Amino acid sequence: MLKKTLNKKMKPIPYGRQFISDEDIQAVIETLQSDFLTQGPKIAEFENAFAKYIGSKYAIALANGTAALHLCAMALKVKPGQKVITTPITFAASANCVKYCGGDVVFADIDAETYLLDIEEVEKLLRSEPKGTFAGIIPVDFAGRTVNMESFRKLADEYGCWIIEDACHAPGGFFTDSNGNNQLCGNGKFSDLTIFSFHPVKHIACGEGGMITTNSEELYKKLLLLRTHGITKDPSLLHENHGGWYYEMQELGYNYRLTDFQAALGISQLKRADEGLAKRREIAGKYFDAFKNNPEILSQSGVVDGHAYHLYIIQVARRKELYDFLRSKNIFCQVHYIPVHLLPYYQSLGSQKGQFPLAEKYYEQCLSLPMYPTLKDEEQQFVIEKVKDFFLHNETKETQDISKKWL
Numbered sequence: 001m002l003k004k005t006l007n008k009k010m011k012p013i014p015y016g017r018q019f020i021s022d023e024d025i026q027a028v029i030e031t032l033q034s035d036f037l038t039q040g041p042k043i044a045e046f047e048n049a050f051a052k053y054i055g056s057k058y059a060i061a062l063a064n065g066t067a068a069l070h071l072c073a074m075a076l077k078v079k080p081g082q083k084v085i086t087t088p089i090t091f092a093a094s095a096n097c098v099k100y101c102g103g104d105v106v107f108a109d110i111d112a113e114t115y116l117l118d119i120e121e122v123e124k125l126l127r128s129e130p131k132g133t134f135a136g137i138i139p140v141d142f143a144g145r146t147v148n149m150e151s152f153r154k155l156a157d158e159y160g161c162w163i164i165e166d167a168c169h170a171p172g173g174f175f176t177d178s179n180g181n182n183q184l185c186g187n188g189k190f191s192d193l194t195i196f197s198f199h200p201v202k203h204i205a206c207g208e209g210g211m212i213t214t215n216s217e218e219l220y221k222k223l224l225l226l227r228t229h230g231i232t233k234d235p236s237l238l239h240e241n242h243g244g245w246y247y248e249m250q251e252l253g254y255n256y257r258l259t260d261f262q263a264a265l266g267i268s269q270l271k272r273a274d275e276g277l278a279k280r281r282e283i284a285g286k287y288f289d290a291f292k293n294n295p296e297i298l299s300q301s302g303v304v305d306g307h308a309y310h311l312y313i314i315q316v317a318r319r320k321e322l323y324d325f326l327r328s329k330n331i332f333c334q335v336h337y338i339p340v341h342l343l344p345y346y347q348s349l350g351s352q353k354g355q356f357p358l359a360e361k362y363y364e365q366c367l368s369l370p371m372y373p374t375l376k377d378e379e380q381q382f383v384i385e386k387v388k389d390f391f392l393h394n395e396t397k398e399t400q401d402i403s404k405k406w407l
């Protein structure tokens with residue numbers, strides 16, 4: 001009876017959502033009332049604060065994570081026919097940036113335990129072709145679990161590849177290097193470029209928004225140009241100068257700018273980033289404890305140092321039934337991701353079912369449980385209880401069926 005009341009009262013629980021505080025709202029209002037809605041001072045303020053948080057030399061704010069990926073591929077000069085390696089278990093944008101520039105995406109399978117791009121599979125691919133065949137690698141800190149970028153850098157250097165790290169899921173996440181030092185995702189020491197997204201379900205929400213971090217001054221300058229149509233007014237870069245109004249379009253770029261009011265929201269959100277991360281880690285710990293002795297949970301994200309827990313993923317045999325059951329209880333889980341090589345567009349380019357068995361097996365079983373800093377303790381307990389109920393209910397049904405057979 002008590003449980004039923006709880007269920008009725010419980011608001012829908014999504015898998016992820018933004019946390020907007022009164023300070024965030026105030027920061028946006030102040031910027032809306034200021035002289036600049038875009039191309040104003042909030043952009044550099046956000047970039048500087050983000051670079052400081054991540055530990056990189058430079059940061060470039062952009063309209064969204066996809067635009068960030070596109071400009072990275074452009075800045076690294078991806079050309080038609082060039083091959084770039086990435087993981088099938090990511091959002092399509094990680095791969096699409098290569099296609100925007102006419103390059104070819106080559107997928108490599110994931111590691112079954114971490115769900116991340118398997119470095120051994122990448123090495124096999126690199127070895128299988130003459131050096132220079134592959135231009136770059138795009139590892140993804142999927143779900144917030146961080147890639148060991150030191151190992152990837154070593155491998156990339158051996159084969160003359162650049163690295164774009166897709167850290168959309170992992171601002172504040174880190175891996176521990178061979179000297180025992182924690183290295184924050186995107187600090188510029190290992191990848192050429194790292195990208196982040198500020199979509200509302202991510203750690204820092206701007207509505208839409210993205211960031212690139214790097215330690216390369218050359219790439220930084222190139223990205224600034226590409227972000228605004230390839231146009232510059234910098235006197236030191238101009239071929240001619242007709243006066244104060246004069247600008248030159250020196251490359252084919254885009255308008256991929258973030259607005260100042262989005263940047264103001266980002267600055268305000270960034271102040272709470274560590275708090276949010278700590279809360280995500282606490283939620284992950286609770287899920288892990290709740291399910292660690294449950295044999296129906298085939299695998300789960302677990303408690304991992306440096307994990308930024310954008311998502312908490314469990315793997316179960318009857319995923320669709322569990323998903324539907326939880327929906328019927330107002331719990332809106334999600335599946336991350338349909339393997340990119342199986343999306344119709346990539347299949348039309350030649351990818352096939354069966355090519356990456358671990359990624360495909362993972363997809364059959366994965367489910368992302370609600371994970372966001374404002375998830376209340378009673379809401380998480382409700383989710384845990386319903387997941388357990390599902391297995392209890394199904395087990396009972398099976399046991400009854402079997403016992404009927406014996407009768």
Ligand SMILES: Cc1ncc(COP(=O)(O)O)c(C=O)c1O
Binds near residue numbers: 065091094196197199
């Ligand atoms: C791994 C990954 N890469 C790239 C993106 C693209 O970011 P955005 O939605 O900001 O364009 C996302 C966002 O969903 C993502 O999850």
